[in-house]
Amino acid sequence: MADFRLMQELRQKAPGKIVLLVMDGLGGLPIESGGPTELESARTPNLDRLAAEGTLGQTIPIRPGITPGSGPAHLALFGYDPLAYEVGRGVLEAIGVGTEVKKGDVAARGNFCTVNAFGKITDRRAGRIPTEEAAPIVEKLAHIRLSGVQIDVRQVKEYRFAVVMRGKGLEADIADTDPQQTGVEPLSARPLQPGSQRSADLFNAWMAEARMLLADQPKANSLTLRGFSTDPGLPQFTEIYGLRSACVAAYPMYKGVSRLVGMDVLRFEGDKPEDEFAAVARSWDDYDFFFIHIKKTDSMGEDGDFAGKAAVIESVDAALPALVDLKPAVLAVTGDHSTPARLRTHTWHPVPFLLWAPSTCLPDDHLAFGERACTIGGLGTIPATDVMPLLMAHASRLIKFGA
Amino acid sequence: MADFRLMQELRQKAPGKIVLLVMDGLGGLPIESGGPTELESARTPNLDRLAAEGTLGQTIPIRPGITPGSGPAHLALFGYDPLAYEVGRGVLEAIGVGTEVKKGDVAARGNFCTVNAFGKITDRRAGRIPTEEAAPIVEKLAHIRLSGVQIDVRQVKEYRFAVVMRGKGLEADIADTDPQQTGVEPLSARPLQPGSQRSADLFNAWMAEARMLLADQPKANSLTLRGFSTDPGLPQFTEIYGLRSACVAAYPMYKGVSRLVGMDVLRFEGDKPEDEFAAVARSWDDYDFFFIHIKKTDSMGEDGDFAGKAAVIESVDAALPALVDLKPAVLAVTGDHSTPARLRTHTWHPVPFLLWAPSTCLPDDHLAFGERACTIGGLGTIPATDVMPLLMAHASRLIKFGA
Numbered sequence: 110m111a112d113f114r115l116m117q118e119l120r121q122k123a124p125g126k127i128v129l130l131v132m133d134g135l136g137g138l139p140i141e142s143g144g145p146t147e148l149e150s151a152r153t154p155n156l157d158r159l160a161a162e163g164t165l166g167q168t169i170p171i172r173p174g175i176t177p178g179s180g181p182a183h184l185a186l187f188g189y190d191p192l193a194y195e196v197g198r199g200v201l202e203a204i205g206v207g208t209e210v211k212k213g214d215v216a217a218r219g220n221f222c223t224v225n226a227f228g229k230i231t232d233r234r235a236g237r238i239p240t241e242e243a244a245p246i247v248e249k250l251a252h253i254r255l256s257g258v259q260i261d262v263r264q265v266k267e268y269r270f271a272v273v274m275r276g277k278g279l280e281a282d283i284a285d286t287d288p289q290q291t292g293v294e295p296l297s298a299r300p301l302q303p304g305s306q307r308s309a310d311l312f313n314a315w316m317a318e319a320r321m322l323l324a325d326q327p328k329a330n331s332l333t334l335r336g337f338s339t340d341p342g343l344p345q346f347t348e349i350y351g352l353r354s355a356c357v358a359a360y361p362m363y364k365g366v367s368r369l370v371g372m373d374v375l376r377f378e379g380d381k382p383e384d385e386f387a388a389v390a391r392s393w394d395d396y397d398f399f400f401i402h403i404k405k406t407d408s409m410g411e412d413g414d415f416a417g418k419a420a421v422i423e424s425v426d427a428a429l430p431a432l433v434d435l436k437p438a439v440l441a442v443t444g445d446h447s448t449p450a451r452l453r454t455h456t457w458h459p460v461p462f463l464l465w466a467p468s469t470c471l472p473d474d475h476l477a478f479g480e481r482a483c484t485i486g487g488l489g490t491i492p493a494t495d496v497m498p499l500l501m502a503h504a505s506r507l508i509k510f511g512a
Numbered sequence: 513m514a515d516f517r518l519m520q521e522l523r524q525k526a527p528g529k530i531v532l533l534v535m536d537g538l539g540g541l542p543i544e545s546g547g548p549t550e551l552e553s554a555r556t557p558n559l560d561r562l563a564a565e566g567t568l569g570q571t572i573p574i575r576p577g578i579t580p581g582s583g584p585a586h587l588a589l590f591g592y593d594p595l596a597y598e599v600g601r602g603v604l605e606a607i608g609v610g611t612e613v614k615k616g617d618v619a620a621r622g623n624f625c626t627v628n629a630f631g632k633i634t635d636r637r638a639g640r641i642p643t644e645e646a647a648p649i650v651e652k653l654a655h656i657r658l659s660g661v662q663i664d665v666r667q668v669k670e671y672r673f674a675v676v677m678r679g680k681g682l683e684a685d686i687a688d689t690d691p692q693q694t695g696v697e698p699l700s701a702r703p704l705q706p707g708s709q710r711s712a713d714l715f716n717a718w719m720a721e722a723r724m725l726l727a728d729q730p731k732a733n734s735l736t737l738r739g740f741s742t743d744p745g746l747p748q749f750t751e752i753y754g755l756r757s758a759c760v761a762a763y764p765m766y767k768g769v770s771r772l773v774g775m776d777v778l779r780f781e782g783d784k785p786e787d788e789f790a791a792v793a794r795s796w797d798d799y800d801f802f803f804i805h806i807k808k809t810d811s812m813g814e815d816g817d818f819a820g821k822a823a824v825i826e827s828v829d830a831a832l833p834a835l836v837d838l839k840p841a842v843l844a845v846t847g848d849h850s851t852p853a854r855l856r857t858h859t860w861h862p863v864p865f866l867l868w869a870p871s872t873c874l875p876d877d878h879l880a881f882g883e884r885a886c887t888i889g890g891l892g893t894i895p896a897t898d899v900m901p902l903l904m905a906h907a908s909r910l911i912k913f914g915a
Contacts, residue, residue, distance in 0.1 A: 142565050142875050171913055173894055174901030175518065178914035191914065192518070201915040455912055457905040458874060459892070481890070484876050490892025 112188070113349045115510070116498065120351045123505040125438025127352065127398045128389070129496070131186065132425060133179070133363075134407030135444025136460040136480065138451045140415060147410070147450060148461060149479035151419040153426040155433070156442060156463065160478040163465035166488025167480075168496060170446045176457045179205075182445035183366045187400075188350075188497035189343060196369065197281070197338020203271040204365020206263040210273055210340050215281045215308050218336040219262075219270040221246070221329035222287075222295065228331075230291045234268045235329040243267060246329050253318045255311055272315070272334065280305040283312065285335035295333045312337075345371035346398075350501060355392055357385045358402035367400060380404075382428035393435055401432075407455075410448030418450050439466040439503040441496065442478070459483075459490055466503035516591070516752045518913070519901065523754045528841025528907040530755065530801045531792070532899070534589065535828060536582070536766075537810030538847025539863040539883065541854045543818055550813070550853060551864060552882035554822040556829040558836070559845060559866065563881040566868035569891025570883075571899060573849045579860040582608075585848035586769045590803075591753075591900035592746060599772065600684065600741020606674040607768020609666040613743050617676050618684045618711050621739040624649070624671040624732035625690075625698070631734075633694045638671045638732040646670060649732050656721045658714055675718070675737065683708040686715065688738035698736045715740075748774035749801075753904060758795055760788045761805035770803060783807075785831035796838055804835075810858075813851030821853050842869040842906045844899065845881070862886075862893055869906035 137147035144150075170177040170185050171192070180201040181191030199216035210216045221235035221243065247264040250272075254260070258276035265271055282301040288294075298312040312334060323330050346354050348371075356367030359380035367374055373396070377388035382403060389399050403425055409418035433440065442465070447458040461483035464470055473487030484490070488499070501507045540550035547553075573580040573588050574595070583604040584594030602619035613619045624638035624646065650667040653675075657663070661679035668674055685704040691697070701715040715737060726733050749757050751774075759770030762783035770777055776799070780791035785806060792802050806828055812821035836843065845868070850861035864886040867873055876890030887893070891902070904910050 138872070138874055142870075146874070167892070172518065172901060173898040174903075174905035174910060175522070176905065176910060176912045178912050181914035196914070198915055205915065452872065456872070457902075457910070459890075480874060481877055484874075484890035484892070485888045490894075 113344055116349050116501065119507045119510060120501065121506060121508050125504040127500045127504045128401065128432065128437040128440045129500065130401045130440065130442045132403045132406040132422065132444050134410045134446060134448025134455065136447025136458050137418065138449035140451055146480045147415055147418040148422055149481065151422040153422060153478060155426045155429040156478040157476060159465040160463055161476045162467060162472055163463055164470045164473050164488050165475050165483045165486025166462045167459035167483045167490050168443060168462050168493040169459055169490065170493045174457050176455050177446045179362050179445065180366055183363065185493035186445060186496055187346060187370050188494055190494050194341065194343055196341050198336025199338040200340065202265055202336065203273050205362040206265055206271055207361035208261050208263055208271060208273050212340045212342060213279055214273050214275045215279045215337055215339055216271060216273045217334040219272055220287060220333050221268040222331050222333055223328050224331040228294045230293060230295060233287065233291060237267050238328050240266055243329065246323065246326060249322045250319050253315055255314055258311055260315065274311060279308045281308065281337045281339040283309050283337040287333035287335045295331060298334065340369060343370050347371055350497065352398040353396045354398040355396040356400045357388045360404045363402040372400065382425045383431065386428050386431045389432065390435060407448045410450050411453055413450050413453040415450035439500050441500055462488065464488060464499065469503045516747055519752050519904065522910045522913060523904065524909060524911050526908040530903045530907050531804065531835065531840040531843045532589065532903065533804045533843065533845045535806045535809040535825065535847050537813045537849060537851025537858065539850025539861050540821065541852035543854055549883045550818055550821040551825055554825040556825060556881060558829045558832040559881040560879060562868040563866055564879045565870060565875055566866055567873045567876050567891050568878050568886045568889025569865045570862035570886045570893050571846060571865050571896040572862055572893065573896045577860050579858050580849045582765050582848065583769055586766065588896035589848055589899055590749060590773050591897055593897050597744065597746055599744050601739025602741040603743065605668055605739065606676050608765040609668055609674055610764035611664050611666055611674060611676050613676055615743045615745060616682060617678045618682045618740055618742055619674060619676045620737040622673040622675055623690060623736050625734050625736055626731050627734040631697045633696060633698060636694060640670050641731050643669055646732065649726065649729060652725045653722050656718055658717055661714055663718065671732065677714060682711045684711065684740045684742040686712050686740040690736035690738045698734060701737065743772060746773050750774055753900065755801040756799045757801040758799040759803045760791045763807045766805040775803065785828045786834065789831050789834045792835065793838060810851045813853050814856055816853050816856040818853035842903050844903055865891065867891060867902065872906045
């Protein structure tokens with residue numbers, strides 16, 4: 110918060126553009142102790158040239174040791190401390206599957222569960238039914254109508270789905286209906302303050318109808334809702350940094366988070382790096398800041414596909430000249446967190462960070478972009494929330510503090 | 513505080529054990545500008561192998577430039593910001609000599625002083641009388657009895673001692689009786705709030721009796737008390753991290769601080785590294801976390817004995833295989849602060865830190881454990897309070913934050 114005030118006080122207009130290129134889950138680990146990481150093993154002549162001309166470092170996404178989800182990790186890169194600016198689980202689940210959640214909407218994360226003849230939960234995750242099996246069930250729920258509200262129901266994955274209600278007078282302070290144990294009935298939606306009574310009534314009515322539709326299912330014969338939340342009303346990116354800002358992403362979660370902070374989300378065809386960079390080129394004159402998101406580094410990491418992750422990095426590298434040719438004042442290349450193929454999951458490890466700002470940065474003698482070089486890079490190890498002020502500075506968009 | 517909540521929200525059970533091996537005052541300085549530090553000069557093949565496989569870094573115990581005492585330095589390593597969680601000087605002095613201070617006890621630090629015939633202080637430290645000379649005097653004071661309280665008096669060193677009172681209705685908000693100047697009388701114990709009146713009366717009665725017993729002493733003919741305090745009721749280690757935790761230390765101060773955070777203190781014979789590691793081995797199955805404290809690195813540093821300090825480090829290295837053979841998931845080797853032999857005292861310098869977690873850590877190209885390697889280690893320079901979250905993460909004991 111204090112830092113946003115600093116940005117607002119010091120920011121100035123400048124012609125230079127800022128590009129933040131995020132390869133999701135970029136940080137990796139060697140398969141064997143002496144070996145290279147995914148990024149170190151990838152052939153990346155273009156990134157290496159930027160590394161040679163630029164400054165390296167590494168970022169801590171949330172706090173040391175804390176493994177971030179995608180939402181908080183991106184908020185941090187945008188300058189929002191994720192511990193101070195929490196986005197509800199319902200909202201993250203909903204925007205992750207492409208539902209827009211506006212101020213006053215109420216989003217919840219849904220779980221299918223299995224109940225016995227007495228209505229007591231026997232499996233909180235409905236036997237983790239496969240996504241294909243859950244799809245037609247979610248489809249049924251999407252037909253439920255309640256007067257006075259629009260309802261959007263979307264499948265997430267396996268036993269998980271998202272519900273968003275939109276209408277007048279809704280509030281999101283509602284307790285979870287998942288009792289977090291088996292052998293008891295799902296709870297009803299209970300308002301945590303009087304203003305949420307109407308929302309709770311609506312969600313209870315919706316759950317009653319849903320349970321009727323599910324009653325004959327062998328596994329997913331009931332459900333619970335939790336993480337009731339709305340657009341948290343984050344300070345808006347443009348108001349903080351004074352940047353006309355655009356998001357170029359192929360996946361819903363990243364578009365969703367960008368919308369929450371007030372970025373424009375650009376439409377484009379395709380999901381390859383060159384498609385995303387072409388989208389940036391087409392809108393180059395209309396924005397000061399571009400956030401570009403590459404998803405597949407993370408997907409390959411989660412699949413444990415070391416070579417596949419390196420290949421995605423190489424495909425980004427191959428497409429990179431198109432981006433550099435646009436002559437951004439500042440180009441930062443990093444990840445939102447680490448997803449080492451060896452561990453097949455998001456991790457807490459610091460994330461390699463490359464800052465390229467040909468007019469202003471101190472080249473730090475590293476000739477290639479990689480984790481080990483970044484650990485001893487000129488920027489040091491910094492919180493991800495420090496990235497935006499650095500990019501602003503290198504784009505000549507911050508004036509001096511004090512006389 | 514916020515970070516404890518984070519630990520409590522994110523922690524999960526996992527089988528891997530965590531070992532935190534603290535060589536007190538580990539950080540050192542070269543004797544001559546180009547030379548090695550104590551740690552760098554020591555022959556440490558086992559630590560060097562861990563360094564090659566692990567990740568290095570350095571910790572800031574309190575804040576940059578701040579030299580820590582032993583109590584705050586250890587609290588920081590345990591994750592407690594010493595500026596937020598203050599332990600009173602009386603409590604630290606008392607636990608430093610092996611007195612247990614429980615909630616509701618009142619501990620004070622005592623100084624012998626010299627007063628003249630008018631009762632005015634002429635020397636606030638009684639000519640820094642030697643420990644041997646003070647011992648029988650402290651012994652006398654230990655016989656004072658007051659009704660309704662148990663009193664424990666222990667020698668510390670030279671003119672210093674500790675007094676702990678235990679009984680009903682005691683409170684510790686009492687002003688220091690040391691006027692911090694000569695030429696005036698010692699102050700009486702004055703309650704800082706009404707609840708402390710009884711404790712103040714008792715300490716005044718005790719001081720009156722003590723001064724009668726001291727009246728004929730040539731130097732230590734009076735005394736002052738300060739740092740009145742009780743067990744601060746710190747958040748308990750097990751409740752924060754969910755770890756069954758054990759302290760293996762030979763010296764009272766470290767056992768005392770471990771007790772304050774709720775660790776079990778293991779009993780064992782001997783004070784050599786191999787004795788301590790054997791104690792860990794014996795209790796391996798009973799705990800998730802072991803804090804092992806090696807005192808003599810600090811003692812040698814305070815003695816200005818560069819070679820002696822290096823030899824202690826070598827003795828730890830020689831015993832280390834017994835610890836590594838237990839197969840901890842995470843082994844961290846560090847100090848609580850620096851005590852360079854060249855400066856013969858605790859200092860504020862960052863402390864070398866070695867993190868070894870064979871499944872999860874990024875080896876950072878350093879082949880030996882030493883201050884210079886640590887300054888450019890892969891973990892960067894981190895506050896000591898970040899150590900525990902890192903160890904928790906590397907032991908797979910933290911789930912993801914946010915979606």
